[in-house]
Amino acid sequence: MNDAEAPAGELDMVALSAWMQEQLADGLAGGLAGPLTARLIAGGRSNPTYELTDGTRDWILRRPPYGEILQSAHDMSREATVMGALAGSAVPVPHIVGLCRDKDVLGADFYVMDKLVGRTLRTAQDTATLTPEQRGALTESMLDTLVALHEIDPADVGLADWGRPDGYLERQVKRWARQWHTIKTSERRQIDEVVEMLQRSMPITKFPGIVHGDYKIDNLYLDADDPTRILGVLDWEMSTLGDTLADLGTLVSFWDEIGAFHNPITAGATAHEGFPSAQEVVKKYADRRGISIDDLEWYIVFADFKIAVILEQIHARHVAGTTVGDWFDDIGGMVGPLLNRSHERAVRAGL
Structure with missing residues (x-):
């Protein structure tokens, strides 16, 4: 279809x-x-x-x-x-x-x-069509937009009751752990170990605000003539009020680098000359907000864990025959590598 x-x-x-x-x-x-x-x-x-x-x-x-x-x-x-x-x-x-x-x-x-008239960049092949200068400029636009979102006062846009920042991280970990055990198609020991590490090392939310929940390059609609200009941010289904650093952790999870493990969803989309390193992305974000980010590791581990659960959920629907479209056969194979990276990063960080 x-x-x-x-x-x-x-x-x-x-x-x-x-x-x-x-x-x-x-x-x-x-x-x-x-x-x-x-x-x-x-x-x-x-x-x-x-x-x-x-x-x-x-x-x-x-x-x-x-x-x-x-x-x-x-x-x-x-x-x-x-x-x-x-x-x-x-x-x-x-x-x-x-x-x-x-x-x-x-x-x-x-x-x-x-419908917006423009383009999305979903794959490494898509981003390969940009010049290194355009990739750098697009990164700046992505960070400008994310910081703009995080600095909006929810009450100013009618979202004062959109969610509860207090306890957001605790609820998120419990929610995604519960969803895994509800829909899992196989046993994976890393899940419970990652959840335990996330729960015992959970940070205190310092920067509450509007959270997108899935901020990455292919959820942006770009001007066809100027791919550094964002026309629209899409896929807000996980949006709420929470810890804004969760969005930065998600962005880093999806920020593929040359010669490193690629998130199986973005699969190398930002692994091209011109895109800065993930470390540089974090610094640029912090500089824009004028904040200090001492350790983002917890948020990146959580992002990998959450994305793996979402992939398993989609895989479970595909196995049940309820997905629509013909691009789901590879989903199940994405879960393990992402869980492994989440577990390895958590252990390495001493969470």
Whole structure:
């Protein structure tokens, strides 16, 4: 089904068209310009994502996975709410057309946003098309945007009640450990050992704020003509109020370096001349915020652990036959290497 029209059994186009007509009725265009069609688009390995068009305009629809075991991990209302709140801020986000909580429409919550016209960089082949100067400039843009997010006062954008920074790290470790034991497809001794090390060495949250939860290069939509310019930050499903250094740990987990282990998801996307080292990324971030980051190791270990659990969750759905698309066969093989790195880093850091 990759890049093919979504079959009727997957999306109820009649119900979806009626819902879209309602969302657009008050706009300047006064509704749909023609028949609404949809196609599944590749990229996300978690939430099914579709491109919609009425022949004149294009949108993006995101919904939770089919047959999802743990629905709380794929909350579409969180994505739509936080992007709506950040509209007009220093953090670029797509315009939200609407959020649907009526499960009679598509069988699950979903939202639709305007489609941005630009490009994403998902692979090492994609980033290889940039010059070293563009890679460096893109890094600066990524850090500017992340720092802008972390320095927003949640109350200023209506997100004062978005989450609870106090106890965020403790809840996160418990949540992802619980999810692993709920969906695991095999036994892996590293999980319990990593969880134990994370729990006994948990840092105190010093810099609370809005957390994206999955900040990495392929969750950014870039200007096609100027790939150093970010048009929109995507994939906000894990956003909340918490410890902002968790986002930096996630970014470092995904920050591949030449000659080093590559996160199996990004698979070398930043392992090119022009991208700074992970250590330099951390320093640039700290300098921008004017803060001291004594030790980020806990956050990086946690990021590897969390990403491994998410991959196992997707693998479990694939084994159960509930994934949509044809890009899931390699998921199961990504879990072990990432868990191993998490465990090795934790031991090396003495957590």
